[in-house]
Amino acid sequence: MTFTELGVDQDMVDALATKAITDPFPIQTQTIPLALSGQDIIGQAKTGTGKTFGFGLPIIQRLGPDPAPGVQALVVVPTRELAVQVTEDLELATSNRPTTVVSIYGGKAYEGQIEQLKAGAQIVVGTPGRLLDLAGQRLLSLSNVREMVLDEADKMLDLGFLPDIEKLFAQTPPTRHTMLFSATMPGAIVALARRFMNRPVHIRATDPDEGLTQANIKHLVYRAHALDKDEVIARILQAEGRGKTVIFTRTKRAAAKLVEELTDRGFKAAAVHGDLSQEQRERAMAAFRAGKKDVLIATDVAARGIDVDDVTHVINHTIPDDGEAYLHRVGRTGRAGKTGIAVTFVDWEDLHKWSLINRALEFGQPEPVETYSSSPHLFSDLDIPQGTKGRVVAPRAAAPVTAPAASEPTEGEATAPAEKTARSRSRRRTRSGGATQSSGPQQQAHAEHAPGSGAHDGSGPQRRRRRRGGSRPTPSA
Template sequence: MTTFADLGVDQDIVDSLAARGIVDAFPIQEQTIPLGLPGQDIIGQAKTGTGKTFGFGIPVVQRLGLDPEPGVKALIVVPTRELAVQVYEDIDMLTTNRPTSVVAIYGGKAYEGQIEQLKAGAQIVVGTPGRLIDLAGQRLLDLSHATEVVLDEADKMLDLGFLPDIEKIFQKLPSVRHTQLFSATMPGPIIALARRFMSNPIHIRATDPDEGLTQANIRHLVYRAHAMDKDEVIARILQAEGRGKTVIFTRTKRAAQRLVDELGDRGFNAAAVHGDMSQESRERSMAAFKAGKRDVLIATDVAARGIDVDDVTHVINHTIPDDDKAYLHRAGRTGRAGKTGIAVTFVDWEDLHKWALINRALEFGQPEPVETYSSSPHLFADLDIPAGTKGRIASAPKAPKSESRDRPAPQSASEAAAEGTEPGGTRRRRRRSRGGERVGSTFEGEKRTPVEVAAPAAGGESADSGDGVGVGTHDGAGKEHHDGHPAPRRRRRRRAPRPEGGSAA
């Protein structure tokens, strides 16, 4: 294996990587770093999860020097907020032993903090197109000195319709610059974009000769499942032997929220990431998932490119993705950094045509998914699910038993009265009397006037607690209120005088 030191990387960056346990370079890094360091424009193509971020990040950090001047000198454009956070964290880690400052610019967050970091002299900006154009239009982001430019996940920008925004950003950049473009796939419009804005780029494709179109370390399982049975199937898969962190992809935001509620009710520790959540909530969910506080993350495709967690063992497609590119990016959340993973895809009856296209494009050789239910023996065998596993690991807490439930219920009302309980075993509540008064004595004897009622003493007992007759009650005959004081006089509404000459028409 080739180490980063062998590739000519500065020692302080090598030390930052070694502190994270990263010593050997992946193929895409091994091929792009030696070309990127001297300033060669690069088109880097490799499967997701193979280390493209360090492939362009190390040359960017090293080319800025040990102590760059304040101001934006490098720009890294990414399509989604989650990916912006992930790339920011990786680049920030590379600059641990340098004074170089990195800032993440993306929507859903307050402007003030990002503007303050820019004014403080951040040299590397990682951002999404919309917020970058917004700040540049307000003249709060100066890109005229950004000589290092990277487009990451360019094909996703094409899918999201960001290419016009990318052209606007390039118009604000200096004409002489070092440009790198990285992506897992290279459709025609992306190649055309590269030809317009890059200078004699070298196209590097990092693939192994024994690999197909998908990563060899990911096992792909495809099932034809019924929509009403999917939740039960997923809950059983989540109890498979050796299951670690799991990402479940849904087609819609509503389906994602419904599934996280359902799995939470079944006892699983799940979090969600989708477009209806605030940016702070999305970041909290991602942080909890990365830290291991939640081991199931349910997401829409908005997060398909921003989940960079090495120990994801399973990816489950609750609904089939729209095409083979989306499938590759979803499945690429597992099997990262050379580890193995499992990708499970559910195909609804009405989506069989989509699977036919994906199967043909990725050469799976499985045109007909296996019909599968939560009780199917092959489901347990394929995923190492223990026999007898059910789709619930927790149930609603039971109410604690009380003493009255242990006592046998009286047989008659007379027995219940003798024991102080209602017929059927419910204990009857007694009204506490004050000052030895008899039950019902409130409505006996003479009527008491408000003058005869004393105010309560400091201890909460009445001053005339000798008999306590009529204190704070209303017997229906006097004018006293519930607190023993006279009731307020009712105010009469004064009618307005009728106009002369009869009523108004």
């Protein structure tokens, strides 16, 4: 079926076509006709299955081609990154009509968000905390909301947002049209649906061959050594057909270190982790989506909301804590019916974790293969060209042994510190009245080569030595 056959207005069909979105996914095919009729819906689907347009197109269409100013639709999401993602999708769908979408989330200045609300934005996409904050300040009114969506409800439950969700529901009219989407259906989410929804229809969108792990993802598990991981990753990033890649690390420090290492090796890498400001995280995500950066390094929490369809590889730099975390990570690839590759490194001390994940997800790989950056199976498994090395640019130049004359300074970063160090050593020895530059073979050798050290090499006057005790001249009376 086409979007037109599902009953979607032509202006939105045309807007989606500009991004080559023409064929609806299963969740959209099942959701859109019911949602357009005003039916409350519980949609059970994983991220990456197209559910944003499944609820987005109906709520836009139900608001009308020229809605009155003021908030009439509310989409609640668990994370800032997902708020940005959903907003971008809805802005695409509304690009041919005057409907305005605004993102409301923490970590960003209030002023811009408040201005958009005052300007009459009709659709709000936001996280629970900031939504309640603005509502408490009477800067956001939910009293006229006709359409309400909870996206990734199970994630909001995990993050402790359930009380906030209930408060938001309480501020909306009871006659609203409500849709709830979640990958899983824990008891608390079912209870929430029963309390705030009106006879919802439960839609479950899964592929017939979908098991615990997606069939279109190739899973590779290696027992790797910590000191060799960067080299292995650098070679994987040069595999044939490698597109956008997400690398997961356990800590923020590891993410920051890895992005610096890969950048030095010549790869276009960016990081998303908790030590970065919201603006820095948004810039990194925007660069990744646009293809300006093709490697994104993330921690688990920061990765929520990485919803990019063309990720070809996911690399677990460190093993996730459990099977659920594993599925969440590798689910960044193999999206929208495409294939993907997931590579997991297992440290020696984490073999017990892998044993539990292997059993829970029925991998049948109890013993990860010991793997080095030079292992032949690494190249064959991932289609890495033979002879590939661990960097795509030459290493940074080391500090030169000799430096140019003082009259011809250079701009190299490594030269200046070397000169400064040599001069400071010379000054410290001279001022202390202790050993001179010739007091030892190593110091003598250093003094002969270090610029500005004062060593006599026949090119200038020799520095006068200061002697201890009575060797100094006595001033005349």
